[in-house]
Amino acid sequence: MTDALDSLLDLLDLERIEENIYRGVSRPSVVPRVFGGQVAAQALVAAGRTVPDDRPAHSLHAYFLRPGDPGAPIVYTVDRIRDGRSFTTRRVVAVQHGQPIFHLSASFQEFEEGMEHQEEMPAAPAPDSLPTAEELLPRHAHLFQDPQIPRRLLEARAAVDLRYVQDPPFVAAENGPSEPRSQVWFRTNGKLDGARDQPMLHICLTTYVSDMTLLDSVLLAHGRGGWAVGDVVGASLDHAMWFHRPFRADEWLLYDQESPTAQGGRGLGKGRIFTADGRLVASVIQEGVVRVPRA
Template identity: 90%
Template sequence: MTQALDSLLDLLDLERIEQDIFRGVSRPSLVPRVFGGQVAAQALVAAGRTVPDDRPAHSLHAYFLRPGDAGAPIVYTVDRIRDGRSFTTRRVVAVQHGQPIFHLSASFQTYEEGLEHQEPMPPAPDPRTLPDAEEMLPKYAHLFGDPEVPRRLSEARAAVDLRYVNEPPYAAAVSGPSEPRSQVWFRTNGRLDGERDQPMLHICLATYVSDMTLLDSVLLAHGRGGWAVGDVVGASLDHAMWFHRPFRADEWLLYDQESPTAQGGRGLGKGRIFTEDGRLAVSVIQEGVVRVPHGRTAG
């Protein structure tokens, strides 16, 4: 296990301060606020700590209410909404400085047999043939106005090996608008084993990663490079995930993403996460703020 992954797992190992109250810390983000994927993953960890181990999460629905302060702890309060024979429902509120910054509802289910079908996995190259961040970022360093951006990108994603199938969104600032679709392969930079090899932790890690690139397809449609090149200001508004089939976050997963619409300063992203052998593991939908800074033309 890499040091970066070990640090991320420590971040998700919340402190229990009361029966249904947990405390988490943050780490520096790419933008001056707490990374949304971190808050979502930590909230799901808090909810999962109050649910029997044989009931993994099957869905979550969340709202980002306020920017998080990376320099202050986050307190997660879990409300035990329902404990049924097959399903368990939890509500989590994340609080900082006396105000809610995030709200999550999650549902958990005991495994059972049922009808089975899925969409086919779309074509994608072998992830091992694609450049990792260390190989890719120097190629685009000239696009960033701030020379610290490549280092911050590399550090923020050191725990996750994330590989773009095509060019990353910040290249769109030069190449121009393209089809609003994006694909990335990802897995943790290290193997989960021992006490940390738990189904819920794999789900929480996928939740963390799911917020990294989902709105990329919105940027591609307009030839925008995003915060890294300063031509878009954005933030997550809401986030929903459905966990269909078991998967491992430390094995290659294909994140196939698209944007059906953008309007009113908001953009919608839809994603499907497939295992390398073609099983549809997760579906994701997110809407986010996508604003063009003052003085730049909205294309």
């Protein structure tokens, strides 16, 4: 396990303050607010701490209400909505400085057999054939608004090996608008083992990563490079995930993403996550603010 992954796992290991109340801290971000994937993953950890281990999460629905302050702790309060024979429902409110910054509802299910089908996995090159972030970002450092951003991105994402199949928006923008589709391969930068090799932790880690690139397809459709090059102001508004089949976050996952629409200063992103052998393991939908800065 790498030091960066160990640090991320520590970040997700919330402190229990009282029954149903947990506290988390933040890690440095490339923007002056808490990374949305971190808040979503920590809230799901808090919910999962109140659910039996044999009921992993199968869905979550969340709203980002206010920007998080990376310099202050976040308190997560869990409301035990329902404990049924097969399903468990939890609601989590994340609070900073006395105000809610994030709401999450999550559902957990005991495993059962049932009907099964899935979409086919789209074509994608093997992840080992694609450049790493350490190779890609310095190569395009001249495109960023701040020359320190590539280094800060590498530090912020060091726990995740994320590889773009197509050019990311900050590179593709040089050629103008393109098809609103993007793909990335990802896995944790190290293996989970021992006490940390738990199904819920793999789900929470994938929730963390799911917020990194989902709105890229919105930017590609309009030939925009994103906040890092200064031509877009953006933030996540809401986020929903469905977990279909067991998977490991420390093995390669293909994140296939597209944007069906953007309007009114908002863009919609849809994603499907597949294992390397073609199993559809998660679906994601997110809407975010995507605004062009005024001159």
